[in-house]
Amino acid sequence: VTNIRSHWTIKDLPWQRFDQTKVNKDLLAFAKAASLIEANALLYVEYLKNIFFDKPEILVDLERWGAEELQHGRVLRRWAERADPSFDFELSMKKYRRAFVFPMQNESLRGSQALELVSRCVIETGTSSFYSALRDATAEPVFFEICRRIAGDEIRHYHLFYSHLQKGFSENMTRWARIKAIFGRLCEATDEEVCFAYAACESTGEVNQKNLALYAEKYLVFLARFYKPSHFKQAILMVGRAANLPIQAKEGLWLAVVAHKILNFRVWIFQKLHALHLLHVRSRS
Numbered sequence: 001v002t003n004i005r006s007h008w009t010i011k012d013l014p015w016q017r018f019d020q021t022k023v024n025k026d027l028l029a030f031a032k033a034a035s036l037i038e039a040n041a042l043l044y045v046e047y048l049k050n051i052f053f054d055k056p057e058i059l060v061d062l063e064r065w066g067a068e069e070l071q072h073g074r075v076l077r078r079w080a081e082r083a084d085p086s087f088d089f090e091l092s093m094k095k096y097r098r099a100f101v102f103p104m105q106n107e108s109l110r111g112s113q114a115l116e117l118v119s120r121c122v123i124e125t126g127t128s129s130f131y132s133a134l135r136d137a138t139a140e141p142v143f144f145e146i147c148r149r150i151a152g153d154e155i156r157h158y159h160l161f162y163s164h165l166q167k168g169f170s171e172n173m174t175r176w177a178r179i180k181a182i183f184g185r186l187c188e189a190t191d192e193e194v195c196f197a198y199a200a201c202e203s204t205g206e207v208n209q210k211n212l213a214l215y216a217e218k219y220l221v222f223l224a225r226f227y228k229p230s231h232f233k234q235a236i237l238m239v240g241r242a243a244n245l246p247i248q249a250k251e252g253l254w255l256a257v258v259a260h261k262i263l264n265f266r267v268w269i270f271q272k273l274h275a276l277h278l279l280h281v282r283s284r285s
Ligand SMILES: [Fe+2]
Pocket: 038, 068, 069, 072, 127, 150, 154
């Protein structure tokens, strides 16, 4: 499992089959945002190398993993530039980096190496379901293939971090500690990283940090539109495994249906408030 050398490159994609008429604007906006986040992967490699400085077997894997995430950024960028020639990646990246400051430090933001691995499992679960949802939503053949391959990579990344968690840390880690770490990370699911990347690509001027709540809602609307119960189910089973919770496929399915309903209800409320002009954009500083 630890051999995660990428099985594909940018050249393996069927670029000649690109079809402009099938590009969906909403999906394109999130493809651009994802290209920025993935292209920022070296910051995570550096951060995680600090955290796992005494674990050579993890350090080796981090290098390969980071290279794959960078490739995701390059491929998404190439596609987004093709789909929208006015997309200025470099400018968007500058705006993004001015708005989103990576909390670089030598100690784990999650509290321990084990919790850092649990958190990575959550993130890789999130990215794999994100690209699976894009894959199932798009009619554009090249983007379909890109998302299919990236979603596969993200699932392998999950297994990579999960296997390190099980190998080195599972004994002295309670289920409760894992669940706490997972909920902590899930609460950041619509955090600044995603929202500011979206804003950096979509807004004409600088990213307005005061509009974080508005961008977060746009992101939730997007998720509600493109995430189906099947995407939630896969995510719930993966996160359940990282939490050491025995969730079976059947329970995973009804939990997924509930999660899907809750998300749609949340979006419905937001849109009603918006229509009634009752929603004020709050800032989070
Ligand atoms: Fe990625």
